[in-house]
Ligand SMILES: CC(=O)SCCNC(=O)CCNC(=O)[C@H](O)C(C)(C)COP(=O)(O)OP(=O)(O)OC[C@H]1O[C@@H](n2cnc3c(N)ncnc32)[C@H](O)[C@@H]1OP(=O)(O)O
């Protein structure tokens with residue numbers, strides 16, 4: 001098929017110097033390979049499980065089962081969500097008029113948290129917008145007001161992949177997030193209570209449109225580049241296709257042109273695990289017990305999709321935390337203690353409702369022309385009502401309700417229209433990106449099971465079919481899976497720098 005005919009550039013110069021020797025060593029000498037990895041980007045092999053009391057328990061003679069601790073949230077006595085404590089270091093764009101959303105909802109007003117690095121030049125032409133993945137905050141890099149390392153700390157800075165000597169770099173927390181931007185945990189101005197699951201459903205384009213409103217307020221007409229990975233790549237593609245006149249260059253890393261059923265299934269499983277927590281309380285948990293167990297299960301599943309089997313083989317193998325003890329049903333293998341640690345750490349760092357809304361926006365992402373057209377028409381209807389009179393907000397926004405289980409759905413469970421042919425799908429996608437003619441870098445990772453390279457090829461293919469003559473496609477053989485963009489500075493950083501500084 002045509003879309004499989006895109007040959008991955010081998011980008012020899014991009015291949016990591018640290019990672020390759022580790023792989024080669026792996027078959028011959030695991031310990032040596034681990035030493036190489038340890039000395040590069042993989043930090044820690046020591047286990048540090050955080051569930052209270054577990055490591056201190058006396059040896060058990062029967063399989064141990066994790067205690068599903070619930071934690072009463074007492075506002076005077078932790079644990080409190082740390083995302084609510086992020087109070088410094090970001091600026092806020094305040095949008096004080098109703099904002100119509102793609103799926104029919106309305107926000108009476110919204111805030112967008114953002115941070116910047118570097119200097120905007122005189123003709124305001126050197127701005128780069130970094131779009132985050134699912135759980136990212138605006139804090140991509142440290143700065144004097146918040147010196148904590150950001151989530152892309154090593155990729156941004158003087159002389160770095162995104163060079164702050166040359167560019168003015170902006171990063172926002174997405175609409176729907178929980179790090180300063182309006183999301184389900186924010187106060188609904190209509191009720192003075194938290195939105196929880198009365199928050200309206202969002203699309204990726206709703207997030208991007210909000211970012212362009214921020215750019216308007218900064219008097220930036222056109223971005224030098226729009227850069228993103230994972231859901232950030234979806235946003236970058238969306239900006240390139242739907243706001244094309246405002247984007248000079250695009251970088252899409254480990255993203256997709258439309259979410260495929262496999263990734264939707266994986267996110268559905270996470271949401272189901274989360275919503276099954278008895279403390280979830282249909283999303284109204286803010287004043288009570290947090291759905292900690294559900295969040296932890298959801299992030300465990302997510303972490304399995306973010307990394308890769310080959311990486312874990314090399315890092316953990318089949319090693320157990322206490323090899324002399326009988327097998328236990330709790331975290332026993334090092335891979336299990338790792339998952340336990342990662343998911344536990346995440347629970348208080350991110351709002352459960354944001355996870356639901358943002359991951360749903362990812363599921364709904366589809367850059368096809370027909371989908372965009374439908375969403376646009378839907379939004380226009382709401383915008384017309386809003387324009388019609390000053391009191392229209394209440395009438396137009398009355399439908400901010402979300403459906404949480406199939407029995408609440410007005411549609412049949414088996415539902416759905418006829419399957420389109422592959423040709424029709426591609427044609428629709430090509431029409432969807434017909435305006436995205438900017439120099440574009442599409443970067444994929446061979447070990448990514450969540451956004452596999454077939455989806456990266458699909459992006460490059462539809463852009464080329466649409467007539468974009470300046471599409472660069474790189475495929476990395478890094479082993480860190482989907483999250484490679486957070487870890488592999490050598491390869492991902494070089495690709496980004498090359499595209500930003502050399503593409504014309
Ligand atoms: C995308 C955006 O837009 S931003 C969102 C990015 N942030 C996240 O995804 C948050 C979650 N973090 C992560 O997934 C990872 O830490 C990354 C991707 C950021 C970095 O990956 P790595 O450098 O490979 O770190 P790694 O995955 O090994 O995690 C290290 C932690 O695991 C712990 N760990 C490692 N092995 C084990 C083990 N066998 N048992 C228990 N804990 C373990 C380490 O002690 C360390 O703990 P700490 O973070 O509390 O200090």
Ligand SMILES: N[C@@H](CCO)C(=O)O
Nearest residue numbers: 133134135136230306
């Ligand atoms: N691990 C990253 C990427 C997910 O797509 C995150 O949590 O945002």
